[in-house]
Amino acid sequence: xxxxxxxxxxxxxxxxxxxxxxxxxxxxxxxxxxxxxxxxxxxxxxxxxxxxxxxxxxxxxxxxxxxxxxxxxxxxxxxxxxxxxxxxxxxxxxxxxxxxxxxxxxxxxxxxxxxxxxxxxxxxxxxxxxxxxxxx
Numbered sequence: 001x002x003x004x005x006x007x008x009x010x011x012x013x014x015x016x017x018x019x020x021x022x023x024x025x026x027x028x029x030x031x032x033x034x035x036x037x038x039x040x041x042x043x044x045x046x047x048x049x050x051x052x053x054x055x056x057x058x059x060x061x062x063x064x065x066x067x068x069x070x071x072x073x074x075x076x077x078x079x080x081x082x083x084x085x086x087x088x089x090x091x092x093x094x095x096x097x098x099x100x101x102x103x104x105x106x107x108x109x110x111x112x113x114x115x116x117x118x119x120x121x122x123x124x125x126x127x128x129x130x131x132x133x134x135x136x
Contacts (some may be wrong), residue, residue, distance in 0.1 A: 081132035096124045
């Protein structure tokens with residue numbers, strides 16, 4: 001297999017995983033309220049980053065980076081897997097998946113909220129990521 005074919009296949013796979021703005025808005029309900037407001041404001045209401053920055057009394061570059069990070073998280077296999085399979089997960093992993101993948105919490109924040117060790121959270125994240133990638 002030549003390099004051009006591999007690169008094209010990788011690009012096709014990334015493009016296929018990309019969500020359009022309407023899909024991002026529909027999935028915004030799964031986000032924490034402040035993040036959902038940013039996604040809806042940008043993609044449903046058509047607000048500029050400057051408009052959102054004024055609304056949130058902050059810097060437009062900061063808002064742009066936050067929106068980009070949130071949208072990237074929403075496009076991850078883990079985010080989709082958690083949305084689709086959250087109810088089938090064991091309770092302990094359900095909370096970890098929700099905090100890590102839907103709410104974008106750090107490993108440390110997730111460990112503090114759940115009362116689990118950082119090692120347990122890392123192990124759960126690895127398991128959930130494997131399940132998400134296997135699910136496609």
